[in-house]
Amino acid sequence: MDDVVRVEWFKLHLRPPHLAPSQEFELEKLRSFPKNKTPVQVFGDLLRYLFKSTMKYIRDSELWSWKSVKRNVYFVLSHPNGWEGKQQSQMRNAAIAAGLVDKSLTLERISKNPNLLNKCDGILVVDCGGGMIDVSAYSQSTKGRLKEISPSECLFQGSVFVTHRAQEYLKQKLRNSKHGVTKCTFDDPNIPYFVKFGGLRDNDRKFDIRSGSIKIPGTQIAKFFEPALQNIIQVIERQRRKST
Numbered sequence: 373m374d375d376v377v378r379v380e381w382f383k384l385h386l387r388p389p390h391l392a393p394s395q396e397f398e399l400e401k402l403r404s405f406p407k408n409k410t411p412v413q414v415f416g417d418l419l420r421y422l423f424k425s426t427m428k429y430i431r432d433s434e435l436w437s438w439k440s441v442k443r444n445v446y447f448v449l450s451h452p453n454g455w456e457g458k459q460q461s462q463m464r465n466a467a468i469a470a471g472l473v474d475k476s477l478t479l480e481r482i483s484k485n486p487n488l489l490n491k492c493d494g495i496l497v498v499d500c501g502g503g504m505i506d507v508s509a510y511s512q513s514t515k516g517r518l519k520e521i522s523p524s525e526c527l528f529q530g531s532v533f534v535t536h537r538a539q540e541y542l543k544q545k546l547r548n549s550k551h552g553v554t555k556c557t558f559d560d561p562n563i564p565y566f567v568k569f570g571g572l573r574d575n576d577r578k579f580d581i582r583s584g585s586i587k588i589p590g591t592q593i594a595k596f597f598e599p600a601l602q603n604i605i606q607v608i609e610r611q612r613r614k615s616t
Contacts, residue, residue, distance in 0.1 A: 384503045385411035386459045416469035452504040454526035503530040509611045522614035529600035537596040
């Protein structure tokens with residue numbers, strides 16, 4: 373696997389350009405692409421790999437089962453709220469390049485099922501994902517149909533950016549040490565947390581390292597989440613005002 377180049381969160385590179393300056397999004401925070409690849413090509417490579425792996429698994433498991441299902445295969449490609457026609461077209465091109473569908477086939481948009489919601493006048497959906505946070509507001513009629521009542525919004529504040537802020541903090545804190553770092557869980561800013569990454573013999577008081585663990589104040593960890601939380605609150609308030 374020496375010829376494999378790891379590329380993460382590549383779908384974010386398809387983002388509409390107007391989203392970047394408005395949210396001060398730094399594309400440099402993401403891993404760069406190989407010089408001979410575009411985001412669409414990388415997306416296509418992944419889809420092709422997943423499709424071929426799925427076919428192989430089915431064929432290896434049940435000798436004739438693939439022939440019985442290959443004409444009834446449906447592909448569902450999800451995308452953030454802010455992805456517009458161009459981005460959807462790029463995703464379609466990736467699916468075509470991967471051999472999933474033919475150029476002559478059309479795409480069908482799948483909307484949310486209103487039957488999944490309880491009876492209410494309206495609903496606000498905050499979808500916190502790995503790369504994006506999507507926020508949408510809907511009203512529900514007496515017949516159970518959904519209608520979007522304000523423009524949906526998306527934020528570049530998913531978990532990958534929380535992780536990035538934590539990584540930057542730890543890089544600075546351990547800049548002159550010999551130690552690496554790992555991720556930790558967090559749920560209370562009032563207590564310190566310990567990230568275990570070494571053995572019991574790893575100690576360095578200068579860097580708050582004791583018995584192979586580094587101490588991080590809960591208030592510091594809360595700062596990793598603060599930009600995302602503030603952005604979510606602002607968008608929710610904005611959606612609420614637009615919906616009334």
